[in-house]
Each structure stands twice: as C-alpha cells, then as structure tokens.
Amino acid sequence: MANTGMKRILMIDDDEDDFFLVNALLQDISPDQYLLEWASSYQKGIIAIESMQHDLYLVDYRLGGFTGIDVLKHFRQLGINAPVILFTGKGDYRIDKEAMEAGASDYLVKSEINAALLERAIRYTLDKYAHLSAIAKSEKRYFSIFEKSNDLILLVDAAQRIIAANPAALRLLGYDDATLYSFHLQDLFATEEEGARFAAQPLSAFNTQHKEYLFRNRQQQLLEVTMSVSLLDEKKELYLCLIQDVTAQKQKAREKQQHEKFAITGRIARVVAHEVRNPLTNILLATSQLKMEPVAETEDAVLYLDIMERNCTRINQLVTELLQSTKMVELTMQEQNLHTMIHKAIQMAADRMQLHNMRLEYKLANHSPIIWADEEKLLIALLNIIINGIEAMEPGKGVLEIETTIDNNKVLLRITDNGSGISAENLGKLFEPFFTSKTKGTGLGLTATQNIILNHKGTINVKSAPGEGTSFFVTFPLLC
Template identity: 55%
Template sequence: MKDSRIRILMIDDDEDDFFLVNTLLQDVNGNGYIIDWAPTYDRAIEAIGQKEHELYLVDYRLGRYTGLDILRHFQQIGYEAPVIMLTGKGDYAIDNEAMMAGASDYLVKGEITGPELERAIRYGIMEFRHLRTIAENERKYFGIFEKSHDLIVLADCNMNIIEVNPIAVRKMKYSRDEFLQMNLKDLFVQEAEAIQFVQDICGDDAIVQKEFSFKNKDGQKLEVLVNANKLDEQLGTFLCVAEDITEKKREELDKRQQEKFVISGRIARVIAHEVRNPLTNILLAVGQFKQEDAAGNDDRQLYLDIIERNCTRINQLVTELLQSTRMMELHLQEYHVNTLVKNALALAEDRIRLNDIRLHEFYTEENTTVQADDEKMNIALLNILINAVEAMKPGEGMLTVTTSAENDKACIRIRDNGTGIPEENKSRLFDPFFTSKTKGTGLGLTSTQNIIINHKGTINVESAPGEGTLFTITLPRA
C-alpha cells in the first residue's frame, strides 16, 4: 500500500534544529509527515536530484553556502517545488531576497510554534499545487492558441486587437506588431459587418458559427466562419475564433457551377433537337417556295428573305449554345502559364491600346506549366480580357494580370477597375444567354467556363459595383 504521508527534506547543518523541527511536527500531526535530513550542501544537492520530496525546509546558513544557493540550484536544474527558508533571526533583507529567489515562505526558528510550522507547510504545498495547476492550464491553452489551425483574435469592445495567434499572422499577412496597432474593423471587407459584430458580441449574445468576409494585407478576400465569446465583462474583452472556409466555399461553388454546366448542356441538346427539326423544315419550304415563285414581283420575296434570315440566325444561336455547353475535344500540350497569358494579351493588344488602358503584368518566376489547348485557352482568356476592357472608361482603365503558383495549381488573375458587377448578376454570370450588354449573345463567359472546366480547372469572380472585377482561374500544374 502506498504511503500517503507527505515527505519533507530538511536541509540544515545543525542536528539539534532538525530534531526540534521534527518534534514540533510530530506533536501537531504525527502521522502526516516524513522528514528526511540533509546535513550538508552536497547531500542536499544529491537528495534534490532524486525529486522525492513535496516540500523543502532550508536553513539560510549552510557552512560556506547559504539557502539562496539551494534556491538557485532549483532554478538551474529547472525543478519546481515549494521551499520554506529557515533562519536564526529575522532579517527583512534576507526575507525579501529569499522570496525573490523563489521561496514560498520565510520563518524564524526561535519564534515558530508547531501549529504555525505545520500550517506554513500545508499552505506552501497547497499553493504550489494550485499554481502548478494554473501553469499547466496556461500551457495547455497557450498550446491550443499557438497551434490552432483557425484564426484566433483577442480584442476589446473598442475594436482594438490585443493578441493574435500565428495562423492569423500567416493567413492575414500582417505581422503581430502590425496587428496590435490595428482596429478589428480593418479585417472585415464590410465595415458595417464589423460594427454589427462588435455590437452583438459586446451585448449579451455570443456569436456562434456566423459567416463573414475578411480581407488580408494583400486585399485578398477570406470567407470565415466565426465563433466568438466575451471573456471579461469588466475589461470588455472577447475571443474571436475564425475558421477559414474560403477553399470550402470555392469548392462548393465549383461543384454548383459544374452541375449547372451539365444541366445547361442537357437543356441545350433538348433545344437543339426540338428547335432544329422544325427550323430545317421551314428553311427547306422557304427555299422551295422561292424557287417556284421566282417570277413574283410583289412583297412576298421580302418576307421570305426575312423568314430565311431569322431562321438561319436561330440555327446559329443553337449551334453556339451547343458548342458552349458540350464537352469538347482538347489538343493538349505543355505550356508555361505565362505563355498562355501573353498569347491572349497579344490578341487583345489593339483593344487595350485603342481604349488607352494601363496594363500591369506580374508573372510568376517559377516553372509553372500546365497541360492546355492553346487555341481554346486563347478564346477563354480573350473573352475575359475583352469584357474587362469594355467595363472600363477609356483613358481611366487599369488592367492587372497576375500569374502565380499555389501548391499544385497554376493561378491566373485578371483584375479591372471598371463598373463592377451587381450581386444579383454574379450568380448568373456564366449562364447561357445572360448578358448586360445591349449587343451580344451572352455565350462568351459560358464558353469560357466550359473551356476551363474541360481543362479540369476552376473560374471564380469577385466583384462589387464601382469596385471593379477580379476573375481567378486555376489550372492543375503539369
């Protein structure tokens, strides 16, 4: 059976003092303690190394050493334990120095009674256990804070940022010192969202799994799922834990786009079948009628031409719809992503120059190659570049084209400072025949999306009225 008594080591070169202290404790609680004795500094160091005692009673004077040397040894070996310093007479300077060196208490030998000594030992052990529990909890929570994969921000109700974890530094691309000079609203894309967020959290309500849009130092948007709770009512501090769901939302959007693309293809094939058959019959009948009535001089010839012309136009639209929504045969070769972009820009060069658009190009220096059909990718990129040019005012436009390598993806970003796209139109942007232009079929971006999907890539758009538009294309690296 394990001995439940508390083991104490008394370090003192006077055997009489050891006897007296032992007697005092035995009189108060004879079965509660086992006291071992170390009469020299060397014996004490050896016993401390065993780490078998819960508390240490240390005499201030130990020959050429002092009790402070014992305390310094504890610090040197990184061993934490409660230490009570004993001395022959009270000395404030020694008392203060001992406490600064880590002693939990300081007692004068000739003045202590058994109950006082026992209480000092009991309180010393209890306080040490309590502090160790606190320290362990701090280490545990600090580990969670430091190693969490989520962004963690500690802030107050004035929106001042107090602390951030390393993942927040990495994701948001601000240094910790920059963060501590910032206001919480600087992280939100919409300032109104930030103000409402703080009003909610600094009221009585916690925020549980609410989505917001953050922006990092480079202006890139992060979609985050936030959980927040107030920590201290008096200080008005709260903890905000934000899970980055940007990639998850992008994957969901890509999946929806692919599903919509498949559905559009089915609809297009149905339309082609149901519309082309009667169109063909009408065109054949018109042609036959024109041959039989070639000598007519009235307005019938004019009406027949109108019918024929519009039937042909409908037929062309059906053909374009089919081409923009069907899986296509690609002639793949390996190209550097920079080459694909430069080829498309060369085709758009006249439009860019005629509209006096400033062009900024930033190309990756990595060897980032993709498997692509050069001709099809020219069509896809040119559609986006032309849309960007047309969205900007001549002489005021700025077109920024960037390529980068991100893990196993090659990224192409095309940004303009044009009129932007209303929120209600963004979800329909790639739909067949959807267009905000007075002229156009609305199949350009549908075709672009088809080409990117056939290359096993993704295309996403970020835009707001008056803030321009950003198209992001990702392609798998070769």
C-alpha cells in the same frame, strides 16, 4: 513526487537536534500525516532532491559552506518549482527577503517554531503549491492550444484593440506583432464600411455567435472567415476572438457548384437542341419545297419565304453555338507558358484596345508559369475576358490590369477593368447561356469561356460592383 496519502518532507539541516525537534512537533499535532526525512548536509540534500520523492522541503539557511539560497538556486537550475520553507535566524530580514525572491514558498524563524505554527506553514504551503500547480497545468494546456492552433486567435480589449495574437493569426494576416497590436478589429475587414459596421457594436453584443466576414491580409488577399467573440475576463474587459479561415472551403464549394451548374446547363442545352432541331429541319425542308412551287413566284411569297429561311438558319446557328459552348470540348494539351499566351491574346485584341484608347498594366510574376493547355481553346477564353473588359470601359479612360501570382501548385490570373461594373443580380447570371447586357451578342461567349477553363481543370470567378469595375480571377494547375 508523491501526492496522495502521507506527505513526505525532506529536511535539509546539519543540526540533528533540530531534526528531532521538528519531527516531534509534527508527530504531536499531525501524527501519521507527514513523514519527515533528514539530509544532514547540502550535498546529501542535493542528492535527495534529484530523486524527486518528496512533497515539501524544509531547508536551513546555514548549511556549512552553503546556504539555503544555494538550495533554491539548485531547484531553479533543475527547472523545478518546488514548495520550500526556509528556516532563518531571528531578525534576518534581509535573508527573509532574499529567500522569497529566490523562490521560497515561506520562511520560519527557527527559535520561534511551535507545533501549530509549523503545521500551519506546511499545510498552507502544500495547498498553495497544489493550487499553483493546477493553474500552471491549465495555463500550459491553454498556451499550447493558443500557440499550436491552426485557427486564428486574437485577444482584444473593450475598445476592440488587438492586444495578443497567436502564431496562426500572425502568419495568415501577414503582420508582425508590433504592427498587428497597433490595429483594431475593424482594420482587418476587407472594406471600411464593413469594418465600421462591426466597430459600431459593443463586443458583448456578439454573444459567441459564429458569423461570416470578409478580411483582407497584408498582401491584400481576401480572406473569408467565420468569427466568434466571447468574454474572457470580465474585470479587465478582455474578449477572445476565435477566427476560422474558410476561404479554401468556400472556394471548393463554389467550384463544385460551378461544375454542377455547368453540367446541368449542358444537359438542358442538349434537350433543347434535340427538341428544336427536329421541327426546325422540317420547316426548312418545307420552305425549300415551297420555293420550288408556282406560288413562290409572286414577289410577296418570295419575301416571306426568304424571311422564314433566314430565321430558321439563324435559330439553327444559335442551337449549334449553344451546344458548342456547353459540351465538354476536346483538347489538344501541351505545355504552355501562360505569360506567352496572355501576350498573344492581348495582340489579338490590340485593334480594339487602340480604338478605345485604353491603357494596359502588367503585374506578372517573376517566374513564368508553365501550364498544361490547349493553346487555341485557351486563347479564345482569354480573349473573351479581355474583350469584355475593353467593352465595359469608357473610351480614353480605360485601364486594363493583368496580374499573375504563384500560389503553391497553382497560378492565379487576375484581369481587372475599371469599367461600369456589374450588379449583384447580373453577376449570378454571368455564365448562363444567352445572358448578356450588350445590345449585340449571343450571350454565349462567357459560357464558352467557363467551359474551356473548367476543361483545363481550372476555376473562374468574378468580383464586381456597379461603378467599381470588374475582376476575373482564373486559376490553373501549375506544371512548373
């Protein structure tokens, strides 16, 4: 359709005299601004319409066996929202109303048309059409962004009630429209406390800042997100929430940090082992030599030499365990059924579980996950996690949950206890060599566990809080 220079107008009217009259009026008031073309029947008008060469249409209501309403219906069938001015007879108010409902931009009473009225109607209709076209184009562009965006987009009112959500939000949060639209923003947060803190502030206070939050979807999965809030409509007090799911990014960053930290720990362990073992070997040799000397025959000398020897041997054992727990282990990999390995690890810990009089709950996936693993090494890792959970729980009240879920090409294993939990300070040190909160133990069990899982191209993460128990999350690549 033309949109620059002279505006092309199609007049559909079976009266040639009316065409000449309208053309003369236009030339009188706006010469060289409009080019008026004529279609003398409904059929010719339809053919001209389908060429899409005109900026505006003047249509007479009476067109032989057809009416101007039929022309408007044809536009609708074509999916075209065109600027149409309908010519009607005097006093045909029912027709005027019908025309506007059918999509006419305006109507003029034929017997009352003059140059100024005609020019004004045409100019206003063209301006209105251009304005509506710009709005429609803008709405289409924003609707496309809303519909196709991979980020979550929520529209909320001043009370933080969700009133619209794009497909990405519905998909990731796992709710249908009706359920989600009954929620307030605070209902999406992982904890009631965080949701309440968010709800206590007016949305205007956020000022488009990107902040990190923890959401929980319908499947109870935790989602790490960043969210910005901006005012969309001041009069209606509507706010737009743009939410990015950064769970995968955060997880990758943690995995990278985990691997780097473990590599550094291994290098430090090798340096410490080298520096400690050399003088330790000399002390042990000297102790052995002294035992063979006459001075060693006295009772005190034998006692002290035995103490020296035992402690040197103990130090040597700790150094060996440190090296074993932090070096890249050699694995004999085979296809293994993870569920079978879980049951074996549980059987190995059966005596401890019975002694603690604890309950075991399984929530295993219907599909048995097959992974690539060294059975002996991975059993050690699983057993270490299970034993930690058992020892953290109060005898007679303990519940150990073991759950597996399949997610694309990975299997997620969750081992949860309802024990005493771990403080945030200690949580960050959990996999560090020699760190332990137990009265007995070397603090190398979880270091070795992390080593084994990382060597299986897996990941291990822990979530815990004092008094709320502890959950170990372990993932492995899935074979089938």
